[in-house]
Amino acid sequence: MSMSDPISIRRAEPEDFAAVQAIYAAPIAQAGTLQLPFPSLDLWRQRLQAVDPNAHLLLACVGGEVAGQLGLYLSTNPRRRHVGDLGMGVRDDFQGRGVGTALLKAALGLADGWLQLRRLELQVYADNAAGIALYTRHGFVEEGRHRDFAFRDGSYVDALSLARVKPR
Structure with missing residues (x-):
């Protein structure tokens, strides 16, 4: 894997559980999410095996390695079917290389072009300057x-609520 390897996005599959667990086992990714230290392989196996039609789990791959994961979760409340919630983690050794941008662009394309979502919501720690900058660059x-x-x-630690409302 080199700095010039392209980033590809695909849906997470059940057999990706170890790669996703590795993302959240790393200190920087863990500190930027609600994950706990020492994530269980079995927990991630179960999460990726559960078929939830309201969850779209995407992976960013670089040079054949899983570099990041994003979840786009649709609201199940009938009055909020236009809303999606985002959560993302990027493996520590891939941070600052465009992985988060690629994942977010893919999620926005899915939300805007296919899922009819008008509003996307997320929480980000107030001290996560890189994350805040990424999200604000994308509306x-x-x-x-x-x-x-x-x-x-x-x-x-404090967190900020951020949202993007698609213009009518």
Whole structure:
């Protein structure tokens, strides 16, 4: 794998469980998500084997390796069928190489062109400057701050709620 290897996006398959577990076992990806240390292989096996029509799990691959994962989750509330929720993790050794951008662009294409979603929501830790910059470059705006949103490595951290509403 080199810096010039192209990034391809595909749907996650059940056999990808070890590669996805490796993303969230790494310290930087773990600190930027709600994952706990020492993620279980079996937990990720179960998550990827469960067929949920409201979850679209995408992987970014670089040079044959899984470099990042994004989940686009559709609301099951009838009054919020136009809403999707995003969560993403990029393997530590692939951060800063366009993996998050590729995943987010694929999710936006899916949301806008195929799923009829008008609103996408996410939470990002307030100290995740790279994540905030990525999301705002793609039309997300801050809608609020959650104080002491999560406990991470011995202290509480704030998170921002960001959303992107597709223009009519």
